[in-house]
């Protein structure tokens with residue numbers, strides 16, 4: 001459904017991605033794992049259009065989209081939940097959600113989507129009139145996910161949803177993401193520094209180091225791989 005072919009990408013002179021290839025099938029949930037600075041967020045920016053490759057292709061449902069702008073990719077059904085959530089902190093929860101439904105298709109279906117999002121995140125419904133900044137960290141992450149869902153994505157890209165949250169909240173959030181994947185067959189790519197957590201919720205994973213994909217396998221195989229254990233699961 002979505003694939004990257006031989007992607008190189010730069011920030012000025014600095015090459016952040018080297019010959020990166022990966023794919024995700026419809027309904028799959030895949031993790032990109034790697035340490036801080038490995039290139040995980042850059043890879044999601046390549047898919048969402050915030051970073052343009054100097055080489056390679058991004059193919060979505062058979063169409064090359066590597067030159068398309070981010071807002072056009074949202075129209076096509078690709079939605080990013082950015083690292084650090086990026087909410088409009090002085091706007092209310094409801095206003096943040098409404099901003100998520102800015103595409104043509106999403107605007108038409110806004111009320112139905114809103115009801116669905118409230119079912120997925122009842123805590124968010126209770127807080128619709130509060131400004132985003134008054135929410136707890138976990139609630140802000142839920143709102144960031146809910147806002148992305150408002151665009152009715154076909155592919156959801158989740159960048160470090162666990163960042164700065166307590167373990168119990170992280171579990172709740174990933175369980176919810178997993179339910180969205182299973183109940184709607186929504187394709188989901190998650191990026192995580194917390195490798196064990198990521199591999200416990202996905203079907204497959206890619207390991208990225210210094211801007212290169214160095215391994216890929218099923219989540220179970222990666223969890224049991226000696227290399228992965230040594231490099232990423234040492235503390236667990």
Ligand SMILES: Nc1ncnc2c1ncn2[C@@H]1O[C@H](COP(=O)(O)OP(=O)(O)O)[C@@H](O)[C@H]1O
Nearest residue numbers: 011014016034035036037038039040041042043
């Ligand atoms: N806007 C930027 N300008 C320059 N370098 C950047 C920028 N964003 C990321 N980088 C560099 O690109 C590399 C990969 O970053 P990133 O994709 O954010 O890694 P990750 O998400 O895995 O922590 C890092 O070395 C980082 O310093």
Ligand SMILES: [Mg+2]
Nearest residue numbers: 040041083160
């Ligand atoms: Mg990152």
